[in-house]
Amino acid sequence: MTSKLKPETLAKADEIIALYPERRSATLPLLHLAQEDHGWICHEIIEWVAEKVGTTPMEVLGVATFYPMFHRQPIGKRHIRVCRTLSCALRGAYHTMEALEKEFGIQRGETAADGSVSLEFVECIASCGTGPVVHVDHELHEEITPERVKELADNIRATLSDPEYGKKEFVPGTAAWKG
């Protein structure tokens, strides 16, 4: 048991485990589920997943550290991930990153002191034809050239105080739909 997760999350975990022929297969899904609830993977969650899927915390820790999507420490309220791989770089991703660093006053790999945003370079996210692409939490923003960074940054800042953030309808073709 863990007090870190909501009762709905715990119930969902049991549903997920029941899907699989072998419960250990639920390791990644449970880590995703826990991270979506708690924001990051703390040690208590590692122990909880291990107990749930019938393995050791060491094995789960090994998994959580292998996959870049899992955070082992808290991150900013908004997670900005810029693709830096070749197709995006050819379209200016490194320049986009520099502009974002200036906008938020932090370097890649850092979280703002007020905890508002984390900024990170990531590898190819399979949207290479519309680079440079930027993932903001679960939204995919395309063709974010340095000139369009200001607009994106303003939008991100506006969402920080938006109570409806993340609850919007998915409209085909939008950044939320593609995320």
Next chain:
Amino acid sequence: MSAQERRIIYAHIGQPGYTTDIDCYLRHGGYETLKKAFAMPPQAVCDEVKTSGLRGRGGAGFPTGVKWSFLDRKSGKPVYLVVNADESEPGTYKDRQIIYNDPHQIVEGTLITAYAIQAKQAFIYIRGEFQHGAKLLEKAIAEAKAHHFCGNNILGSDYSVEIIVHRGGGCYVCGEETGLIESLEGKRGYPRIKPPYFPAVLGLYNCPTIVNNAETMAQVKHIIAMGGAEFAKIGVPGDRGTHIWGVSGLVKRPGLYEIEAGKATFGQLLYDFCGGPLDGRTFKAIIPGGSSTKILKFGDRFKGKLPSGEEFDWALEDIPLDANSIMACGTGLGTGGTIVLDDSVEMIQALANLNAFYAHETCGQCTPCREGSLWLSRITKRIAAGGGREEDVPMLKDIADQVAGRTICAHGEAVAWPVQSAVPKFREEYLESVRRRNKGEPSPYALKLI
């Protein structure tokens, strides 16, 4: 004559009013092919796929029907189907469009395949970043279940199968089929050694398993719809059906173009479909089929013999877009994700960019790949940062030569091929990059790639 697209997989993608819900799919003839398949014995479905000549769309181009015939049926163990929707090869973004715009096509193809191989359970392993894509697939599966196309006693038959959508965690190597299987078992995505771990014999939970790419599933649907013999009329000998070319990088119109195999050339792809180079630029090189395929340089001549015995002498622009022609030119069709580089690109930075990718993505199991990818990355970064030496350039090739063929999985080749192919072709430019920096001269390249 200018080349035409032939949209089979992408027939509805981008059409106004076409949505992801099952009603729309049914209005467009959806699940009729599933019904057709279920009226055939499973082996007959497998035979159609074999007859079609389809080669898998995940990058390696292995004949799909042949792969299915390798399933170990004697063991008596359950058979699993795993659909690879990891789409992690840089430059590749073709499966994304099917998942986000026409998910039922993948679901229908998966169900037909599951039936054909009599899988006990099917999985769609989707890259973790496709968060909404995973939801769209889950919704499509739920809709299919409500219509008795999936789940228990499909279409009233005695065959039942469930499809689980399983999200990865952002690891390239989990696109490799045995790394994927480990990942699906809840472990680190360490690829397994073959033999003995051929998935068709010892796959998921050590049971016989078929791993096929997501687009391959969609192709299977169309094979059954039109019949294997009819499908085998599309394309050219040795490469049947259409390929989705996903062009990215420095062209006027990057994008996805579905073209009948062998019925257009790289020149037509880059000029007619993609509008040619950006204004004032000239093309320098392409990486034809995802970042792991060997680079081709504009201006080079490609000479040799095709498997048919026919001799060829082509410029890059003349190379036909089919697997055998591209392979004869020393590279691969791969995933069809073509990355285009022009004269604004400093080649050493482009190589440093790719090396950084592979160094980040190596799983670390095999020493040559773990160490080699890091060294290659550090050396090219060092050159780009201005601390390079002339000996670095041949050393890159030496290191790459020590990686290829010495690893458990093909990530080793993915590390080595970009370097092995680029160093001989761009040696002079690399050396110039080293010298210019050492002399402290300004760079003529404004574009930063590392």
